[in-house]
Amino acid sequence: MDAATVWPVAFHERSYVDQAVALLQDVVPQTQGVGSPSSTSDIREYVTWSKFLDHSTTTSSLMIAIGRPSGCQLWSISKTGEAEEVLSLRGRPIVVFQVIIDPLQSSEDDFQKERPLVSMTRDDRSASTHSVEFLSLRSGSTVYTIKDLKSRALSVVSNQRSVIVVTESNIVIYFSHNMNRHYSITRWCSAVGGETVPLALGEAWMAFADTRLVPVHQSCGGMSGEGGQTYAATVISALGKGITTLGETLWYKPSTNRDYSQRQSSSNAINEHQCAAGVVTILNNNKVPQGTQVNVEQLEPDSGYLVAHFPAFSNQNVVAMTFDGTGTLLAAASELGQSFNVFHIVT
Numbered sequence: 001m002d003a004a005t006v007w008p009v010a011f012h013e014r015s016y017v018d019q020a021v022a023l024l025q026d027v028v029p030q031t032q033g034v035g036s037p038s039s040t041s042d043i044r045e046y047v048t049w050s051k052f053l054d055h056s057t058t059t060s061s062l063m064i065a066i067g068r069p070s071g072c073q074l075w076s077i078s079k080t081g082e083a084e085e086v087l088s089l090r091g092r093p094i095v096v097f098q099v100i101i102d103p104l105q106s107s108e109d110d111f112q113k114e115r116p117l118v119s120m121t122r123d124d125r126s127a128s129t130h131s132v133e134f135l136s137l138r139s140g141s142t143v144y145t146i147k148d149l150k151s152r153a154l155s156v157v158s159n160q161r162s163v164i165v166v167t168e169s170n171i172v173i174y175f176s177h178n179m180n181r182h183y184s185i186t187r188w189c190s191a192v193g194g195e196t197v198p199l200a201l202g203e204a205w206m207a208f209a210d211t212r213l214v215p216v217h218q219s220c221g222g223m224s225g226e227g228g229q230t231y232a233a234t235v236i237s238a239l240g241k242g243i244t245t246l247g248e249t250l251w252y253k254p255s256t257n258r259d260y261s262q263r264q265s266s267s268n269a270i271n272e273h274q275c276a277a278g279v280v281t282i283l284n285n286n287k288v289p290q291g292t293q294v295n296v297e298q299l300e301p302d303s304g305y306l307v308a309h310f311p312a313f314s315n316q317n318v319v320a321m322t323f324d325g326t327g328t329l330l331a332a333a334s335e336l337g338q339s340f341n342v343f344h345i346v347t
Contacts, residue, residue, distance in 0.1 A: 072088075093122065096121035100118060150169050183294060205283065218309055280309075313341070
């Protein structure tokens, strides 16, 4: 499909995503086939997912990826509202799609002439081995492939130093400038039926949901208590690790003890094999030795790369996390969707 440009139209009380999708529907290929709506009156190929992508290191334009049953499209939306097609992929459904942030040192970049890059994974649930492809937005061709993954990829996250591939069996961190394997994490918690792994990537630190709290590595601070009762800790540990809670529950829907117990019991049953500890571990990516397999339970106290290890929630799993621009504030959301906490990581 040739590249196309969609001009902006007047806003009609729709969300940003709905408006963008409506703009792009005019140029999405018409098809009737596998995955099409059952109604014979609608022959347009429907949208299965959409996401905004950040690539501020290369362009100031907003980027949006649109997934379809037969592939996906990547669009760049300028400040004037014009949507220009950057990439169109046809074939099998694409389940993971992410723009890769350019490395910090371009002189050491093996893919400098090919950038910007995007990572993608096609729907390969039935395959014996899995892979992640990296495509150049300059040429549209595949420039690198991570092959022979033991399980399917769930997500890809990147910054100027690292590319992180999250699979069903482990989390693997690669160097951004050459895609060489850096280290892996073998113990972590998933969420949302095992389809997502809560993690956050800052400039130097990475946070992920851990399976359980290891007392010998526990940082001062974090959340504690039964039910919805928590405390805000402001103590810095003697080991130089600490957390300060800046924000706690900002909104809470009152419920009876019986109602809460029923929901908690149901949640624990669903997540029994995925953990419901609410524990967060933060690592310093720059200090983890290459080839390391990280498991907090097996870490030595003087490993040098464990930044913090603490409970973000007292009795709920973590489903989402993100760092602020400084990389020192961490926001975590709970599985019930009723609260989130913001922590200041002190070192």
